[in-house]
Amino acid sequence: MTPKVMIILGSASDIKIAEKSTSVLEKLKIPYSVKVASAHRTHDKVKELVVDATNKGVEVFIGIAGLAAHLPGAIAAYTYKPVIGVPVNAKLGGLDALYACSQMPFPAPVATVGIDRGDNGAILAGQIIATHDNEVKENISKLRLAYQEKVRIGEKEVLSKLNGDYIDKEFLANQENKHATSNVEKLNDAPLISIIAGSYTDLKTAKKVTSVLDRMGISYDLAIISPIRYADKFEDYMKKMENVKLFIAVSGLSALVTGSIVALSEKPVIGVPCSNNDDVHDALFTMVQMPPGVPVGTVGTDNGRNAAILAGEILGISNEKIKENLKWIKYKNAEL
Numbered sequence: 001m002t003p004k005v006m007i008i009l010g011s012a013s014d015i016k017i018a019e020k021s022t023s024v025l026e027k028l029k030i031p032y033s034v035k036v037a038s039a040h041r042t043h044d045k046v047k048e049l050v051v052d053a054t055n056k057g058v059e060v061f062i063g064i065a066g067l068a069a070h071l072p073g074a075i076a077a078y079t080y081k082p083v084i085g086v087p088v089n090a091k092l093g094g095l096d097a098l099y100a101c102s103q104m105p106f107p108a109p110v111a112t113v114g115i116d117r118g119d120n121g122a123i124l125a126g127q128i129i130a131t132h133d134n135e136v137k138e139n140i141s142k143l144r145l146a147y148q149e150k151v152r153i154g155e156k157e158v159l160s161k162l163n164g165d166y167i168d169k170e171f172l173a174n175q176e177n178k179h180a181t182s183n184v185e186k187l188n189d190a191p192l193i194s195i196i197a198g199s200y201t202d203l204k205t206a207k208k209v210t211s212v213l214d215r216m217g218i219s220y221d222l223a224i225i226s227p228i229r230y231a232d233k234f235e236d237y238m239k240k241m242e243n244v245k246l247f248i249a250v251s252g253l254s255a256l257v258t259g260s261i262v263a264l265s266e267k268p269v270i271g272v273p274c275s276n277n278d279d280v281h282d283a284l285f286t287m288v289q290m291p292p293g294v295p296v297g298t299v300g301t302d303n304g305r306n307a308a309i310l311a312g313e314i315l316g317i318s319n320e321k322i323k324e325n326l327k328w329i330k331y332k333n334a335e336l
């Protein structure tokens, strides 16, 4: 069976992070291959591996590297398939690797997950494959339930360890994680993508997304809703958009937009951190550093165009027309 995912490690020393990815791929029952190749030390091997794997039908790449982590970017340069970057904490707390992965220029996005989050890299790969594979979709749902169970068991453990005269262990006990109920009907003819911006100030970046999606002939809906300011409206909108293939969140400051989408959906979520003339670190870090189980594939600051390319790469796996349009932009028309 051709592997659907290729994991490339920059060095054998990244093994611990790679094992987090492989254990998730085993649970999701997705065939994968693992290679060690460095863009710096063995550049030609990276190029050959990526070109051959792309031609042989690998659907998603995961690049795992620390320090100046150019490996995922080098992979992105040689393929039109989605590339996920897992920055490794080798020095500087992994920030060097995080920036090297996320801040890729147009049109070579790297969907960056949190530092050392090999597990989230693999879950995102699974969510991407689940956009066209129902078996993997079911396994993603099962994995999600396992993460919910972890919270339930965790609460029991915490309470069993805490003892005091004033603690009320029975107060609001047995609360279930029920999905919010809304009367809104989901759209049966939903567009392929939902883009959610947290505010009108994010519109300039959101328009960079739509201009490239238009060029690829990808349908989308663009909504401006803050889950902080309009929580009910946000949940209604998410219900309406249940049939989209993926979400793109565009947000500055504390990027709760991405976190809220991930909380309500199992579809892939791409995050675009917006600077809005402020320091962008808050948006970048609050998008990318998601806890295990709920990844956000984050692209570079204000780089709405790369979010669109990444979306095209994801949808292009199972849609020839989108793939051809994407390749045209990536290779022939990069001056866009």
Ligand code: C2R
Pocket (backbone or CB within 6 Å): 009, 010, 011, 012, 013, 014, 037, 038, 039, 040, 041, 064, 065, 066, 067, 068, 069, 070, 071, 072, 088, 090
């Ligand atoms: P060594 O332990 O081999 O010295 O590697 C590796 O991913 C690893 O985290 C130390 C760190 O260097 C990283 N590395 C890269 C690249 N190649 C190796 N970032 C690359 O091509 O980007």
